[in-house]
Amino acid sequence: MFIVLGVHSIWRTLTRAQRRDIALVSMAVGVTALSYGAIAVSSGFPLWLPLLMAPLVVAGSAEFLFVGIVGAGGSPVAAVLAGLLVNARHIPFGLALPDVLGRGWRRLLGTHLMNDESVVFALAQSDARRSRAAYWACGLGILVCWPAGALAGAALGTAVRDTDAFGLDAMFPAVLLALVLPALRDRGTLRTALAGAALALAATLVLPPGLPVLLALAALPLAWRAAGRQPAEAPR
Amino acid sequence: MTGSSTLVVAVLALAAGTYAFRLAGPLLRSRVAFPPRAERLLETGAVVLLAALIATTALTEGDGAAGVARPAGVAVAGVLAWRRVPFLAVVLTAAATTAVLRLLGVP
Structure with missing residues (x-):
């Protein structure tokens, strides 16, 4: 109930254009997750692995790396360390993040929503209310789309392996660039x-x-x- | 392939460590008052990290170069965003540019 009310007020704080932008980014993350799920099962992992990792880690590059290392016969310890190294940027991100997490249980969930996209959306807003709404909308969108995409990709298998053909790999840097450009002026x-x-x-x-x-x-x-x-x- | 229980433990370790990283910044910010200059530096730090992420994901793949199609798409996005074209158009044009170049056989 509280979550529903919370999401509703987040949604209302954002302009129509912002909602559309955040929806686009979440969907792009979902499509990238298709190739993640597909690569995971086609490298020999059981279906549950991407489904467990996607909602618990929610950090694409670290998960791709983990699957790549263990899938190629590397040690799980090395894969965890490599993934943690890639995710260490969340420490400086968290230091720069405006006060968007809220208090109590919201803070626990809000912390989990921190990723490149939610941070850059929060930093790109002009006031604190918008920052908070953009952070939560983008974070929740990705928390849903990333595991959902991974499930679909794992189920469809190699059929969707090459999402690069759609230029999807250019989308992630383009999203960050478009949002960070105002600060670069x-x-x-x-x-x-x-x-x-x-x-x-x-x-x-x-x-x-x-x-x-x-x-x-x-x-x-x-x-x-x-x-x-x-x-x-x-x-x- | 590694056993199931080992995999579960590895995933949980990666998840717990990542959560701790996400927690560290906001926790420190809520305990320690930073001088304004440090706060501005931290924010610039996030922009610098993002710029480095953009550069490395646009231009490299593994430890080699990413070819031409992806950097070209991202460059188009940069020009459009600089000219204040709406976000949606910027991002979709980047993907379309890269996709069309690949269709034409550009690596």
Whole structure:
């Protein structure tokens, strides 16, 4: 009951265009999950594995990596560590996230909804109410679509293995880029982001997945001066 | 293939660790008051992480290059978003550009 009321008020806070955008992103995640489910069963995993992992982990790249490593005969310990390394970016994401989680049991669920898309939707909003609504709508949408897509993909098997043909792999970076662009109109932020991205790209040649993205944070000192210059605040 | 119980334990470990990562940031923020400058740096940090995610997912596949079709689609998205084209059109055009290029045999 509370959940229904909560979802209703989240939905009403968003504009029609925002609802449509969030629905599109959730559906795109669902279609990506088709290939995840299909790859999992065709690499020899039982059907329950993607169905257990999708709602409990809800982090696509880590799950693909897990399935890839164990499916190729690698050790589960290595797969867990590799997945955790990829997911470590949630720590800095959580530090940057505005206060969107709420209190009590909502906070427990809200924490689970943190992912690239929900964070970027929250950061892209102009006020706190919208941020919270966008975060929850996107997070819940993905929490439903990711496991549902994985189930469908696992059931359909290799028939849907290649979703790349639809350009779906271009959609994830395009979504992030479209939502993060307003923040990049600030010169200082743009310079720092470009330096970080260049560092990460260079690092993909030598470091395992997950680390290059974290290494991008080494560019953050470039933003130090700009961070001190922005709107004057009363000294503590 | 690894046994079922091992797999369950591995999935639970990955899930628990990931949840702990998600929990850490908000928990720290609710306990510790950061100076405004640090808060702005943290927000810039998220933008930098996202930019790095965009760059690595657009341009690389495993530890090699991602070919041409995907970066081209993402580049088109960047131009459209810069010109303030609505989100839906940006994202669908990116996917369509990549799909058409692949259809034409571009890697």
